[in-house]
Amino acid sequence: MAVAEAIQIISRLTPLADVLALIDMEVKAITQRTIDVSAALGRALATDAVAPARPASALALQDGWALGADETLGAGGYAPTPLMRVPTRIEAGQALPAGTDSVAPLDAVRITNGHAEALVAVNPGDGVLAAGGDSDSAIPLRRAGEHLRATDLAAFAATGIARITVREPRVRVLPLRGSGIISAAARLMTADIERRGGAARLDESGRGLDVAMAAESSDAIVAIGGTGSGRNDNSVQILAREGRLAVHGMALTPGETAALGFVGPRPILLLPGRLDAALSVWLVVGRRLLDRLAAAKSSESDPAETLPLARKVTSTAGLTEVFPVRRSGGQAEPLASKYLPLSSLARSDGWILVPADSEGYSSGSPVQVRPWP
Numbered sequence: 001m002a003v004a005e006a007i008q009i010i011s012r013l014t015p016l017a018d019v020l021a022l023i024d025m026e027v028k029a030i031t032q033r034t035i036d037v038s039a040a041l042g043r044a045l046a047t048d049a050v051a052p053a054r055p056a057s058a059l060a061l062q063d064g065w066a067l068g069a070d071e072t073l074g075a076g077g078y079a080p081t082p083l084m085r086v087p088t089r090i091e092a093g094q095a096l097p098a099g100t101d102s103v104a105p106l107d108a109v110r111i112t113n114g115h116a117e118a119l120v121a122v123n124p125g126d127g128v129l130a131a132g133g134d135s136d137s138a139i140p141l142r143r144a145g146e147h148l149r150a151t152d153l154a155a156f157a158a159t160g161i162a163r164i165t166v167r168e169p170r171v172r173v174l175p176l177r178g179s180g181i182i183s184a185a186a187r188l189m190t191a192d193i194e195r196r197g198g199a200a201r202l203d204e205s206g207r208g209l210d211v212a213m214a215a216e217s218s219d220a221i222v223a224i225g226g227t228g229s230g231r232n233d234n235s236v237q238i239l240a241r242e243g244r245l246a247v248h249g250m251a252l253t254p255g256e257t258a259a260l261g262f263v264g265p266r267p268i269l270l271l272p273g274r275l276d277a278a279l280s281v282w283l284v285v286g287r288r289l290l291d292r293l294a295a296a297k298s299s300e301s302d303p304a305e306t307l308p309l310a311r312k313v314t315s316t317a318g319l320t321e322v323f324p325v326r327r328s329g330g331q332a333e334p335l336a337s338k339y340l341p342l343s344s345l346a347r348s349d350g351w352i353l354v355p356a357d358s359e360g361y362s363s364g365s366p367v368q369v370r371p372w373p
Helices: 016-026 148-161 178-193 209-214 235-242 274-292 340-347
Strands: 033-036 065-068 088-090 103-105 110-111 117-118 163-167 171-175 199-202 222-224 244-248 261-262 266-271 306-307 320-328 330-332 352-353 364-367
Touching: 016 244, 016 261, 016 274, 148 261, 163 178, 171 178, 171 209, 178 199, 178 222, 178 274, 209 222, 209 235, 222 274, 235 244, 235 266, 266 274, 274 340, 306 330, 320 340, 320 364, 330 352, 352 364
Parallel strands: 171 199, 171 222, 222 266
Antiparallel strands: 033 163, 065 088, 065 103, 110 117, 244 261, 261 266, 306 364, 320 330, 320 352
């Protein structure tokens, strides 16, 4: 008869600040690689993206007349200024002729019997893209550690950059049980990893954590389920046996039973089997881990909206707490605390974080509302 494994007991809740400091200290950036610009959406740059100076010479930004601006001084509709010669007509994208520094609209010059006059005054540089105006080789388009947007990739391609160097963490997402809630949480984490620049691999439900830890095909593992003290909960014990358990129990609610450890240099994040708890830990801890693997700038985050709190929220000192909120009348209305019902997650517009050194916020306090994944 097999001897039952000891029950997983949390001896203490590690402060969130200590968990994040551990991640910053022990999670190392992965090896960079060079990929096509077209495949780089959301990835974190490993080196500054620099383009050659473009354009090499001044170009017209609009169709019109290439002029020297000083030729048009004092020109107006009731007092046209004669031009010494008929100006050159130019189209957008063409190089400016020598001796010109502006492009006037087509209706700004009147030509009669071979003589030209300016009907409006123009300034030097009007209608012109100066040399180096699109890109300056001394100024990076984007800097190392920044996540790439679709607009960035379009700008890179337009300047002639075809390949860039990025860090793309490979993360294995492992639902340890076949429940619908755990499977839903695993799909959510997978989608967020992909959106934030990682390459996620979603395993089938029930595959062993020990098997995943023994494989060398990922830079990190995020496993969901089995972190509590139930009869069948053993993911923390497996991590302690097969690797190095650094934290079991985080002072974060929901999500207190989460664990963090390592197999060699690879981080292993164990999320609770509740959707609200798994999501809470992922947002606050998992995203930090992913950013460290990618050497992404820690200050980067989803845009937050500042709103006054519709009513007070109360939190336990020493615990960092995630609250779902919805926008209501220009305010943030808290919907739940501690346990976050599925209905509250679905009806909310985002979440706020109450730090461990606070016992909550009073009604009317400005709070940062962050969007859900």
